[in-house]
Amino acid sequence: MTRIDDLPVRDELRGKSPYGAPQLDVPVRLNTNENPYPLPEPLVERITERVREAARDLNRYPDRDAVQLRTELAAYLTKTGKYPLGIENVWAANGSNEVIQQLLQTFGGPGRTAIGFEPSYSMHALIARGTGTGWISGPRGEDFTIDLAAAVEAIAEHQPDVVFITTPNNPTGNAVPPETVLALYEAAQAAKPSMVIVDEAYIEFSHGDSLLPLLEGRPHLVISRTMSKAFGAAGLRLGYLAADPAVVDAVQLVRLPYHLSAITQATALAALEHTDTLLKYVEQLKAERDRLVAELRAIGYDVIESDANFVQFGRFADAHTAWQKILDRGVLVRDNGVPGWLRVSAGTPEENDAFLDAVRELKKEL
DSSP: OGGGGGGGOOOGGGTTTOOOOOOOOOOOOOOOOOSSSOHHHHHHHHHHHHHHHHHTTTOOOOOOOOOHHHHHHHHHHHHHSSSSOOOOGGGEEEHHHHHHHHHHHHHOOTTEEEEEESSOOOHHHHHHTTOOOOEEEOOOOTTOOOOOOHHHHHHHOOSSEEEEEEOTEEEEEEOHHHHHHHHHHHHHHHHHEEEEEETTTTTGOSSOSGGGGGGOOOOTTTEEEEESSSTTTTOOOOOOEOHHHHHHHHHHOOOOOOOHHHHHHHHHHHHHTTHHHHHHHHHHHHHHHHHHHHHHHHHHHHEESSSEEEEEEESSHHHHHHHHHHTTTEOOOOSSSSSTEEEEOOOOOOOHHHHHHHHHHHHHOO
């Protein structure tokens, strides 16, 4: 049988594993940061209407520039982000991962490097590798915050072409203060113009505000977003970015032709029509997230303060063994490989109760 290693795979891909969380059939799945609430029926009906309309023209290519969708995304960002944006500031793709891929295809690539402060979203490093971009693992403190002095020193030493800042951070959940982002942006511009990508996939769940206003006067700053989390549309695969118009023009140099299907655009537009309803679910999840933090601490676990729809908790002598013991009780959480820690997504109240019961029992065994 032919193996991957028998193929002429690029050297930097050898020995690596694809990204993915376990998909197991258990009563409670809280491992992939999905929104646990199904889409409301009026939205499902509106999606059906829009998709039916789009289906009549499936013999034609979709709007290559997704003009209507980008216009509505800009309106959403303007309303919720407290910073005015137009279509020229917004680009959309198949999930925020494709947004990141297009950014690295444009500003990274062979002979260039990107830095991220780990542990953080592992797809940044994987996409960097896939685009031939060298990856640099930057430092975090013991409390998982970005050690600003050490981060600035790393940027000065390595002079990366792309800097990733994830806020709220995945898997730890903590937010990065705006002043830290500004300091890292300035450090990234000191030696040579470098792109700074702020990944705000979980920003709607934050106690604080989006960093969109920081775009003013900073043409090398990009903010990446997704509809997978707050919009409860993980199956849609729709991500987008906000940036200077020149960045939007630049990423179109590498986009595949007609990359966003007519069906994707129609579904996303329907979801944007129901923003107010969907954001009410976000408020419920924020309350449940805060409940998880409080109850985990009351049980006796260490917990990282969270601005996302998940919570990192520990500390365990053997995190994977703890993960298995929780799974044995019918609850699937995430072992991200961070020594001593696990991550749980905020679910419905009933799902969260089942999780808390499981970790109470586990605590008695530790």
